[in-house]
Amino acid sequence: MSQPKYDIHEHRFAQAATLTQTLAARIAEALQSALAAGRGASLAVPGGHTPIALFERLSGATLDWDNVWVTLTDERWVDVTSASSNEALVRSHLLRNAAASAQFVGLKNADANVQTAAGASWSNVAEIPRPFDLLLLGMGDDGHIASLFPDSPGLPAALDLSQPPGCVAMHAPIAPHTRMSLNLRALLDSRQIVLLIEGAGKWDTLQRARVHGAATAMPVRALLQQQNVPVSVYWSP
Numbered sequence: 001m002s003q004p005k006y007d008i009h010e011h012r013f014a015q016a017a018t019l020t021q022t023l024a025a026r027i028a029e030a031l032q033s034a035l036a037a038g039r040g041a042s043l044a045v046p047g048g049h050t051p052i053a054l055f056e057r058l059s060g061a062t063l064d065w066d067n068v069w070v071t072l073t074d075e076r077w078v079d080v081t082s083a084s085s086n087e088a089l090v091r092s093h094l095l096r097n098a099a100a101s102a103q104f105v106g107l108k109n110a111d112a113n114v115q116t117a118a119g120a121s122w123s124n125v126a127e128i129p130r131p132f133d134l135l136l137l138g139m140g141d142d143g144h145i146a147s148l149f150p151d152s153p154g155l156p157a158a159l160d161l162s163q164p165p166g167c168v169a170m171h172a173p174i175a176p177h178t179r180m181s182l183n184l185r186a187l188l189d190s191r192q193i194v195l196l197i198e199g200a201g202k203w204d205t206l207q208r209a210r211v212h213g214a215a216t217a218m219p220v221r222a223l224l225q226q227q228n229v230p231v232s233v234y235w236s237p
Contacts (some may be wrong), residue, residue, distance in 0.1 A: 008210075008224060009232040016053065016198060016236040023194065023234050024057040030134040030192065035064050040103075040129040042069040044182070044190070045094070046138045046146065047076075047086030050198055054136075055094035065102045069128045070094065073137060074147035074170075074181040075107040077114045084176055107167060107180045114169040114178045121180055122167040135190040139197050143209050143218030146187060147172060147179035150217055158183045159215050159222050165189050184222050193223065193231045203235055 013019035027043065034041035041063075045051065072086050080087045087106040095104055105124050111117035137145050144150060147170045148158055158168045158181065165186035170179045187193070197206065208218070215222040223231060 007227070007230070009230070011232060011234045013234070013236040019234055019236040020053045020057050023196065024054055024061065026194075027054075027058055027134055027136070028061040028063060031061075031063055031068055034129075034133040035067055040067050040069055042071070042129045042132045044071050044073050044132045044135040044187075045090060046073045046136060047089050048138050050138050050196055051136065052089070052093050054196070055090065059094050059097040059099040061098060063098065065099050067103075068099075069103045069105065070099075071105045071125050071128055072107050073135065073145075073187065074179055076172075076176045077108065077117075077178040077180060078176050080106065080108050114180055118167040118169055118180065122165075122186075125167065125182070125186070126165075130189050132190040133192075135187060135193045137187070137193060137195050137223070139195060139202060139205065139220050141201055141205055142173075143205055143220045145195075145220050145223060147181035148184070148219040148222075149173060150219060155216055155219065159219065161185055161188075187223070188226060188229050190229055193229055195220070195223070195231060195233045197233065197235050199237065206233065206235075 031041040075086045076084045078084045095102055105128055107121045109117050109120050139145055142150050149172055152171050154168060163185055166183055167180055168183045170181050171177055172179050209220045210224055
């Protein structure tokens with residue numbers, strides 16, 4: 001099967017520390033450019049273990065953080081004090097040091113039902129300056145991005161670009177199962193997207209995703225196949 005060529009910029013690093021330093025500088029530059037243009041800067045980030053070192057490095061960047069908005073690409077539907085909460089992770093590792101004064105907008109709200117909570121989650125995110133100046137994503141071994149999991153109920157609608165940008169309730173194959181995610185239209189409402197991955201397994205997953213196939217089987221394909229937003233991959237072993 002032929003492999004289509006997408007305009008994906010790949011940055012491969014032998015050491016994770018070098019990747020962290022380089023990517024933190026790139027994110028800070030994107031935010032500074034927005035601030036210099038006289039608009040509020042905006043950054044959307046994932047949870048998970050992989051970006052922790054990056055968050056800690058970025059937290060010390062010299063920026064007018066008072067005018068930087070930070071939000072999440074997705075969230076586990078748990079209390080924000082839970083160890084499983086992406087908000088808790090971002091508060092602990094990014095919203096500290098110089099970045100403690102950033103404007104943070106989370107996805108979790110008081111509604112216990114994630115399905116009915118989606119509208120309120122999006123109404124908060126919609127107040128953030130958009131397009132996002134930079135959107136950071138991770139990727140699972142199954143090719144999921146944000147909380148858009150392969151073959152999950154509601155995934156086709158979440159990937160449908162005819163839908164308005166918004167938040168969608170998703171069901172993960174691992175606990176905690178209930179998640180909130182930005183849909184594809186919202187993720188692509190960005191000036192640039194960075195996909196941060198590490199390890200040989202994730203690199204192999206990425207290469208499989210670049211072979212033509214259904215985005216519902218590997219949702220990262222929806223990101224790789226679009227041509228409207230520049231995507232960069234940052235990888236280290």
